[in-house]
Amino acid sequence: MKIVIHIPCQLLELSDDTGTLLRRYPVSTGASGAGEESGSFCTPRGRHVIRAKVGAGQPENTVFVRRRPTGEIYSPELGAAYPGRDWILTRILWLSGCESGYNRSGTCDTMRRYVYIHGTPDETELGKPGSHGCVRMRNRDLIELFEQVPVGTPVNILA
16 A cells, blocks of 8 residues: 655545555645645655554544544534644544655654644545645545555655
């Protein structure tokens, strides 16, 4: 399996080892654009791998903080009560950069920036940039993806 994320068209593509396209999902990447620097809130480019999978077996819309379930289940009412919160929901695919000096190590380390592919509230608009640097997906799409990809799956993020 391999994943390619296309920042310009806000799509994630899942392919098998032969290169056959299996699925295409709408996403939302960083509102600040593409970039690798820590604190930039940009989506990092280049070659990555899925370092860890978090949330297996959790209910859809489980709220995560620091990769731990909070015990909350997201609802529009919860969203209205905390309007400024950056919601990380359902599952987390934690990314690690593979290119030393570009998206790995120093001030550009994707893993230390806590960049994930994660779920987002259903009312979040996908297909346009809007995240704080992560890759947001519909919760049901993320569950489907999560079940198909192992830790170590290559992820290439293109701008």
